[in-house]
Amino acid sequence: MSRTYTTVFTVLTTALLILVCILFALGQGG
């Protein structure tokens, strides 16, 4: 079942990183 947890972690990490990238672009005045 650790496989499922790892996949969930990967998905959450990806979502978080995309959010940070969007915030960065918005923060730069975009």
Place this chain on the structure above:
Amino acid sequence: MKLAKPRVEVRKKQDRSDRVRSKTAPRSPSLWDNRRQAVKRAVQGAFRVLVYLGVTIAPLVLAWSGMEPGRGFLIDFSVALGFVGLSLMGLQFLVAARFQSVAAPFGMDVLLQYHRQIGYVSLLFILAHPLLLFVADTGYLALLDVTTAPLRAKMAVTSTVALLVLVALSVWRKKLRIGYELWQLTHGVLAFVVVATALTHVFLVGYYVNEPLEIALWLWMLVVFVGLILWVRLVRPLELRSKAWRVEDVIPERGDIRTIVLKPSRLHARKFDGFPFEPGQFAWITVGKSPFAITRHPFSISSSAEKTERVALSIKTAGDFTRNVGYLKPGATAYLDGPHGAFTMDRHDGPGFVFIGAGVGITPLMSMLRTMADRNGLRPCYLFFGNREWEGVAFREEIEELKGRLNLEVVHVLSRPPEGWEGDKGRIGAAVLARHLPERYQHLQYFICGSDSMMDATEDALVHLGVPKRRVHSERFGMV
């Protein structure tokens, strides 16, 4: 066992690792020990995750606090994805570097699964970086013409192409019939090319890398990447060389499995104080090659964790390295990198254990059973062992013997049973499990090892039977 027990000669070389005496008295981790270790691992794991995420977004934090003006949402978003993609790629060296301290809270197989998954994510981020630039300004398309493009663009194209090739080779390795050893070599070289050219691209573009802190961060990352490569390819092999092992015996088992028994070399033996591991863990092994050889192979340790002066690994002869295992001679030099993995009953306490294995998947389970026997374990345990044929059931005689030392019930499941077989047939599924498990089976800890499809099916069956997911543990052979 429903079939009359055949008269099989019990081999004299059953498993020499079992004959080796442990220096320490058998011990079984107490419930308190297990809980304390679990909390410690959770805290360590959370700290590592936070550091990992911090390093991943550090370039953006510094760029954001820098003085450069923004260049529009799409371009800044594209740049951010490029930076994060590169950080993720660089951190892949750390994830895959087999640091025991990094892997300890998660287990190496989990880490390698994450390595593979986040590899796809970083590919998407890195591909999105130029694509968004092209959408924002079609003028950027001219940079794709490598004959006229500046060096910074050539570096970007080289990095992206190398990354695409790296991912393609990893995804289609088996279809392309690329040997594991060749793949491991190309994987390492391509990964280095991807990160080195991408870093050069970042510095040549020079945007968001002008402030002293930004420069310091990227230089630090460069030092870390190079340091990781040096550690993996130079420092660790030197360490392994000083702790060489000798093949003491190669024992043929049923089911085309060979057990390699290792003892410390004469030099290693001087400072050797046992090879501590948890039952169910695995190690990377290099045999008959320099410790600097780029390829190593992960195999489960099959010997008891209470007998640490010898280490036995049981390997199915299938392809590449494993084909040659049968030809190994006692005295050959081996290097052992490990132990690794979180697939161990020592981390999951419970009122009893259920071991479910198929074929060579029995090897980590044998380590657990042997360890339990050496610890005089009294808790009930169940072994469901799937095989094609009765004659190919590895460790069959020893499993029978273990029934006398443990509170163990064994269920053999054969997909091609012999005539007269009255035991379970087919594959291990919900029906077989339900037929043999005790009343309060939901409280037991479950350990599954076999092919991916077997483990998927078994996990589904256990979920179907209402076993909580947190009590189901598996190890994937196809993780690398």
